[in-house]
Amino acid sequence: MTSRRSRSAVPPGKTIQLGLFPLSVQLRRIQPSFNEWRYYGLSVQPDLFGGAALVRNWGRIGTAGTQRVDLYADEGAAVNALTAMIRYRLKRGYIVTQP
Numbered sequence: 001m002t003s004r005r006s007r008s009a010v011p012p013g014k015t016i017q018l019g020l021f022p023l024s025v026q027l028r029r030i031q032p033s034f035n036e037w038r039y040y041g042l043s044v045q046p047d048l049f050g051g052a053a054l055v056r057n058w059g060r061i062g063t064a065g066t067q068r069v070d071l072y073a074d075e076g077a078a079v080n081a082l083t084a085m086i087r088y089r090l091k092r093g094y095i096v097t098q099p
Contacts, residue, residue, distance in 0.1 A: 023079070025086055027094035028061065037061040040089055044078045047071060052078035056085070 024043035029036060041057040052075040059065020072078040090096075 022082065022086075025082070026097045027086070027089050028097050029092070029094045030061075031093075038094075039065070040094055042082050042085055044075060044082055046075070054078045054081050054085075 025041070027040040027042075029038045029040075037060055039058065039061050041055075043055050045053050045055055047053045052072050054070045054072065056068045056070070057065055070078075070081065072081065086096075
């Protein structure tokens with residue numbers, strides 16, 4: 001059985017180094033043979049009550065897409081959730097785009 005999606009997280013010959021504690025990341029997955037042009041944006045932002053929010057945006061490139069806000073008690077917890085989401089998305093075939 002063959003898989004539809006490529007499991008390569010980073011294009012051959014290209015490595016992207018993220019910061020130690022990134023506060024925002026833009027990811028994308030483009031596979032024209034499957035008519036797939038997707039983006040996924042993540043950012044940690046302070047909220048009004050002293051906590052932090054993980055803001056996630058995703059959808060088809062060229063559209064407004066969907067947005068979700070997850071609230072956390074502090075910035076550290078939000079950054080941990082962000083890094084876990086980055087790992088998950090990289091396994092799904094997304095690549096990190098340069099800012």
